[in-house]
Amino acid sequence: MAKMNRSISSSAPVRLAVAVALALPASAQQSLETNYRTTGAAVTAAFEPQRAVIQLSSAVIYDGRKEIAYGIVITADGHILTKASEVEGVGQIDVRVDKESFKDAKVVMTDPRWDVALLKIDATDLTPIVWAPDSKLPRGTWVVANGVTSRTNRRVLVGIISADAREIPPEGGAVLGVTLKESKKGLSVEEVSKDSGAEKAGMKKGDILTAIAGKPVKEIAALGKIVGEMKAGTDVKVTLLRDGKKMELDVKLSARGDLFRETSRNDQMSGDFSNRRSGFPRVIQHDIFGAGSRTMGGPVLELEGRAVGMNIARANRAETFAIPVEELRELAEGMIKQAGK
Amino acid sequence: MKKLSLHFFIASACLIAVAEAFPINSKKAPESPGDIKAIQSALLAAIPRAEAATVNIDLGEGSGSGVIVSAEGLVMTAAHVSTGVGKDVTVDMPDGTKLKAETLGLDAETDAALLQITGKLPEGKAFPFVEINRADDTKLGDWVFSLGHSGGFDKERGAVSRIGRLVRVANTTIQTDGALIGGDSGGPLFDMEGRLIGIHSRVGAVIGQNMHVPVKVFTDNWDRMLKSEFIGEGPFAEKPKKGKGYLGIATKPAEGGIEVTKVGKKSPAEEAGIKEGDLLRTLNGEKLDSREKLQSILAELAAGDKLAFEITRDGKDEPVNLKLGAR
Incomplete structure (x- = not known):
């Protein structure tokens, strides 16, 4: 009955990742039958x-x-x-x-x-x-x-x-979901993140982003500031140049944490959590x-x-x-x- | 009429005397809506007081939970949260008040630890605290509830409450089927009367598998832990090794003691205010007549141990107190 257990404080570096033998006898009397556990049928039967x-x-x-x-x-x-x-x-x-x-x-x-x-x-x-x-x-x-x-x-x-x-609040604030590079013409799209609002709105690699929410932008920092003050889930108008033609798309902002998830130790022990949880x-x-x-x-x-x-x-x-x-x-x-x- | 009310009084008094155990615990499972409601009523009655006493323990580089068990601010937690004896930590009260605290003793083999809140509540108010179930009468299948600062302190959310049953019982570990996660470590497990029966220690691979240290482990070692003893050799805390403590100064021999020639950045010495040029005369009551003397005293001490210097600075004598750091 040796099992690997994990200590449960909230941050990895402090805690020794303890692997401890669960020193409990496996005798039947010492363990509550599944049926009578909180999720068991005998308990949920009272909630008919x-x-x-x-x-x-x-x-x-x-x-x-x-x-x-x-x-x-x-x-x-x-x-x-x-x-x-x-x-x-x-x-x-x-x-x-x-x-x-x-x-x-x-x-x-x-x-x-x-x-x-x-x-x-x-x-x-x-x-x-x-x-x-x-x-x-x-x-x-x-x-x-x-x-x-x-x-x-x-x-x-x-x-x-x-x-x-x-x-x-949205984990890590709102983002478009694109990687950008500053160029003479504007902000060129280097990469579109999977499942992002940018991808769903149809933004493509090579697009040149010239304005957001009607405000012209030339620097990544300026764009970040405008987006950073908005909430994930809201729509924002993005003005683009594609093959020299001007076009406008409505992009739904994503939460940074939902898009670029850094799996924490708590996430590792959580199993299957919702993709959108903030x-x-x-x-x-x-x-x-x-x-x-x-x-x-x-x-x-x-x-x-x-x-x-x-x-x-x-x-x-x-x-x-x-x-x-x-x-x-x-x-x-x-x-x-x-x-x- | 009078007679009747007297009878009623006696009957209810008796009831109180025997109403020790939570009645639903004598059933294998709740059998009716009434049983379900009885569990809920018990929880609603017990949680507010339990929550008021459940604190977050901020270790700087991480956090855990703990529970206050005396009006003076004594806290029970897990050894893998406190990690050592005599460490300075910060405690977050449920209302967001931050208070200084110092870790007392711990049992590294069972994951038990005590700490003392040294900061004061506004107007010197007594600390909210929970009662410990010293009767050690919990048994398999008992309904229980857990509190803890899951994932760290969040004032808007508060400590997270969860329900479960005791699914395994052994001498130094009890297991419940509620759900725990990082940050809950050191938090309290209660019976349905709101008495403390355990401290959260670790989780298994399955959600409904959580290990707690029973309060008996604490009460068996209570006096030793109160005296800041480091009990056992692990695995939940590592005993600081003698001679491996960190002070952070360089010295040279001088008249009447040893002189500080260099102080390490962010070292315990610098944080205690020791400066270049200070003359260290005594340490923990012993004369520092050579650099070797300082080394021989430090060789017998470990990280967390207290150092009391008498120094001379600019012709004035003064005491300097600090704790040896970890390298």
Whole structure:
């Protein structure tokens, strides 16, 4: 039963990377059976009323046969909220609600600021989620979210509110996602970072960037200053020369930390965390494990079975963020209204 | 009517006397919404006090957590957080107040350590602290909760609270199935009454696998740790070797002692204010009649040990106190 364990202070250089034998006898009496652990079936069985809500009013989002996220049913006729960056670029999005499968969901709209997508499936008579009046739950309050799923059955995982609601600023500030070189004509694009806003907007190597947000720029430092004062997720107008022709593109700024990740020791021990886990105006935080980034997008329920938020980012092995119901509800209603126009 | 209320009083008094153990712990799993709510009520009642006493320990080049266990500011933490005896560190209180602290003793084999906050709260207020469960009556399957400054101090977020159960129990390690991460080291593990039962030590490869030092390890070594003893040989802290401490001066023989000819940049000597030209007369009560004498005293001391000099500068005698640094 010798295992490698890791000491857990927050910075590598201080801590001896201790490898210690776990000096515990492996006798059955000394170890709690999986069934009775916090994530075990015997414990989650006590959360059947909340599970019934997850069964009917949460969605499982698929790319082919692969589960990529969960979602929240918000209208009887098939509007579903999910985490935008997990469904982005998926050719055909399939959705399962309760026991029914719905092919080829439409992405009606996305909100980059909150990383939320509104999907529409061809359905009637779904059971929309019931919103909690607010997300003001003290730490220690039980919360329930999607656990393992099968074709017919949703299971749940449970945890507690862990921390105070707060803003999560973008990791490392906002960037375009290009490497630039100063030249006589302007700033020439040397490289476009993968998955960056610049790449998605269609910026290419060899483009000459001449202005940003309508302001002419000739130096990298000047550009950095303008971008640095903006928030990740916002759109900025970029003026370019391509093959001598002037053109304008709307580029969505990325968070530096999401684009150029320096894997910290905490990240190494966290396993599968969300690609986008920063730059949220406000989140609530809980300790439900989930299986990593694919478990985001579903509802977070309180004991009354009402949604207090939507899982939006698995930050690390001990911290998960959710969009609070106040903001989520406003966002959802706004998106549906706009979609109806 | 009177009789009835008296009976009620007696009954409730008895209840209080026997309501020691958290009732849900006697069940293998919560069986009803009522059981679930009972766990939540216990958490809501216990977390505020637990959080007020959970501090961040700033080591300069990293951070860990700790928990205050006395009104005078005694803190329990992990040995791999304090890393040594007599070290100066900074403690962040939950409201952001920074206070000076000094590490006391530690047990390098089990990962237990104490430290004392030396700074004062505004208006000399008593420190918020948690009760230690000295009964050592926790058992497999008990519901527990963890606090800690995961990933470092964040005032807006506060200490992160997590729930779990005791999934393995042994003499010097208990294991829970909550989730911990870097920065939680040294933080507190509580029973459902909010009494301290362990200190976070290390995590396994799987999320629901966290090792804690049970409070019994602390209480067994309490007096020795209070006396700043370095117990055991590792692996959680490395004992400073004698004769390897760093002072940072060069000297030459002089009348009545030895004279400082050079002071190393950012050395413990410079930080204590020792200057070129100072005459060092005594160290820890012994006369410095030669450079060899200084070396022989230092050969018996290690990083973190205290040095008390009597010096003469510009014709005036004065004391200089410092701690030997690590090379």
